[in-house]
Amino acid sequence: MSGKEPEDGLLISPIQDGTVIDHITGGEALVVLRILGITGTTKEAISVATNVGSRISGKKDIVKISNRELSKEEVDRIALIAPNATINIIRDFRVFEKMKVEIPESVTGFVCCPNPGCITNSNEPVESGFKTKKGGRLQCIYCDTIISDNIVDYII
Amino acid sequence: MHHIISIKELEVEDINRLLDKARLIQEKGFKRRTLEGKLVALLFFEPSTRTRMSFSAALSRLGGDVITVDSVEGSSISKGETLADTIRVVSSYVDAIVLRHPKEGAARLAANFSTVPVINAGDGAGQHPSQTLLDLYTIRENMPLDNIDVGLLGDLRYGRTSHSLSYALSNYNVRIHTIAPKSLEMPAVIIEEMAERGVELIQHDSLADVINELDVLYVTRIQRERFPDSASYARVAHSYRITPEVLKDVKDNLILMHPLPRAGEIDPAVDKLPYAKYFRQAENGVPVRMAMLEEVML
Ligand SMILES: [Zn+2]
Numbered sequence: 443m444s445g446k447e448p449e450d451g452l453l454i455s456p457i458q459d460g461t462v463i464d465h466i467t468g469g470e471a472l473v474v475l476r477i478l479g480i481t482g483t484t485k486e487a488i489s490v491a492t493n494v495g496s497r498i499s500g501k502k503d504i505v506k507i508s509n510r511e512l513s514k515e516e517v518d519r520i521a522l523i524a525p526n527a528t529i530n531i532i533r534d535f536r537v538f539e540k541m542k543v544e545i546p547e548s549v550t551g552f553v554c555c556p557n558p559g560c561i562t563n564s565n566e567p568v569e570s571g572f573k574t575k576k577g578g579r580l581q582c583i584y585c586d587t588i589i590s591d592n593i594v595d596y597i598i
Numbered sequence: 599m600h601h602i603i604s605i606k607e608l609e610v611e612d613i614n615r616l617l618d619k620a621r622l623i624q625e626k627g628f629k630r631r632t633l634e635g636k637l638v639a640l641l642f643f644e645p646s647t648r649t650r651m652s653f654s655a656a657l658s659r660l661g662g663d664v665i666t667v668d669s670v671e672g673s674s675i676s677k678g679e680t681l682a683d684t685i686r687v688v689s690s691y692v693d694a695i696v697l698r699h700p701k702e703g704a705a706r707l708a709a710n711f712s713t714v715p716v717i718n719a720g721d722g723a724g725q726h727p728s729q730t731l732l733d734l735y736t737i738r739e740n741m742p743l744d745n746i747d748v749g750l751l752g753d754l755r756y757g758r759t760s761h762s763l764s765y766a767l768s769n770y771n772v773r774i775h776t777i778a779p780k781s782l783e784m785p786a787v788i789i790e791e792m793a794e795r796g797v798e799l800i801q802h803d804s805l806a807d808v809i810n811e812l813d814v815l816y817v818t819r820i821q822r823e824r825f826p827d828s829a830s831y832a833r834v835a836h837s838y839r840i841t842p843e844v845l846k847d848v849k850d851n852l853i854l855m856h857p858l859p860r861a862g863e864i865d866p867a868v869d870k871l872p873y874a875k876y877f878r879q880a881e882n883g884v885p886v887r888m889a890m891l892e893e894v895m896l
Contacts, residue, residue, distance in 0.1 A: 561699075561721075562703065564681075584702065584707065586702075588787050
């Protein structure tokens, strides 16, 4: 990158190849990693900055993932908890592509249904599934239960 | 292959076709052998004698045969087998599966694993499309589903029959009036979806305010256990009880429905009035279920 990273430049150094997720709601960076299935045992080199000052939103988080380009689908998952996030795909220290997240039409497998009577909360070999509704709410495709806020609490 | 899992996902054309077929069956009498040689599994993981008998009768009338599992004890489920495995195995034996299960969404899961059509006969507090179709059939038997006022009375919060009936009615030109005690009002999400579907839905807390405008009054049971004490239950139960007195000034063509069993919401003295259609409604279950079985297997 051309050194234009005034907000976090001191906290995280630029990466050569990979993905930078910027403007994550302050404090939600670790949830973003969880959504992406990134744990301490996966092989990517990760840098995380939380509660960085931001001119736009006050506090924001930033995640940099080396040597991994997120797919559009992965990017859109992030919209559920960080609707203002921007995604920069980096190749050779340059921003190769810049994307806004979009709330996906459906989400599968990483949000758990809050209804204990739902078949997805039993020992059946089934992934949870939700349709998204207005305002980023999720509706279980099995039992119709709606998650209207605190989606973070239901992320597996 | 198609399944019947939820009334919400049936198109209005599908609903009309099923209701037309049920009417034909009822008019021509039940001597049909269209499903001769077909075998259907009735998997009832939750007791519901009435629904099970009605499906069983429907299939016999069509010349088909039934195999039944009607309790979790004694089945491999109690040995820890998943529903998914049960469905995979059973669907290799039969031509269709009718499933009743305590978990919401069980029928949709079953449809994912079945190699034959699945009909949902009620999953937990979720969907029960055969009940809704017979409700709709009973209304349509008495009046066109056009420009009518339908009252839903009782426990609208937990009562799934009123929820699915609302979805079914949203396909037609009707006004829905909900009449329920404060704590048992229709869930906000359903009210919102009715608005999205362009249905006029009006909330009332007193039956007297609206009863004389109604063409259909659909009464559901209010369960005692929904109330903190028996006095508050008694107050509510009393104010929503249908008696000949309550029906004094209603429209001549009003029909009174109830998914049964009733627990005192409708005074037996009402049974002989021309408005009472709830036993006819139960009777309509057989031709409607015959139509559903034919729909998925023919
Ligand atoms: Zn669910």
